[in-house]
Amino acid sequence: MKPERVARFSVSLNKQLLKQLDAMVKEKGYANRSLALADMIRDNLVEHRQEFGDGQVAGTVTLVYDHHKPHVQKSLTEIQHGKLRSIVSALHVHLDHRNCLEVLVVRGKASEVKSIADHLIGAKGVKHGKLSLTTTGKDLPA
Numbered sequence: 001m002k003p004e005r006v007a008r009f010s011v012s013l014n015k016q017l018l019k020q021l022d023a024m025v026k027e028k029g030y031a032n033r034s035l036a037l038a039d040m041i042r043d044n045l046v047e048h049r050q051e052f053g054d055g056q057v058a059g060t061v062t063l064v065y066d067h068h069k070p071h072v073q074k075s076l077t078e079i080q081h082g083k084l085r086s087i088v089s090a091l092h093v094h095l096d097h098r099n100c101l102e103v104l105v106v107r108g109k110a111s112e113v114k115s116i117a118d119h120l121i122g123a124k125g126v127k128h129g130k131l132s133l134t135t136t137g138k139d140l141p142a
Contacts, residue, residue, distance in 0.1 A: 004141065011037075046135045050110055058107040059133035061117045065126045067100045072125030079123065080104070083116050099127070107136065 013021070021033065030036040049055055065072050080087050086108040093101040104120070106113050114131065121129030 042140050045140065046133075049135070049139075050133050054110050055139070056108065056136045057110045057113055057133045058105070058136050059113060059131060061104040061106055061120055062130045062132070063102045063104075063120060063126055064095070064128045065100055065102070065123075066098045068098050069125035072123065075123045075125070076102070076120060079116070079119050083112075086112055086116055 021036065025033055025036045028036065030039075050057060063076070065076070067073055080090065086106050087104050088107055089105040091103045093103075095101050106116060110133070113133065117129070117131035120126070121131070
């Protein structure tokens with residue numbers, strides 16, 4: 001396999017911003033600024049593609065609900081069973097006597113994944129829900 005080519009460019013920053021960048025590089029354990037900047041650029045590219053594109057994404061849907069509320073588990077299960085191609089895995093945790101945490105691993109077209117999350121989060125009885133998206137990794141170099 002060929003070694004990856006590197007392009008060099010210069011960046012001008014306010015001195016205070018550079019100082020904060022260097023502190024973050026040290027705190028997070030990056031070997032250098034370039035690695036930290038590459039991570040920040042990748043993160044912003046992923047967010048941009050999620051917001052403005054409809055490519056393939058992966059992510060999690062996190063739900064908290066009271067399992068004693070009538071029909072909440074049935075509703076969530078029905079939604080999930082209707083989307084088996086996009087829901088890869090599920091984790092169910094009992095937080096206390098009433099409350100459960102469910103984390104679903106999802107992947108597919110961004111619009112489909114967002115729709116699934118909206119339906120799950122909006123289901124009657126769900127106390128809190130959150131969709132967290134990322135890339136499948138195919139479109140980003142390391």
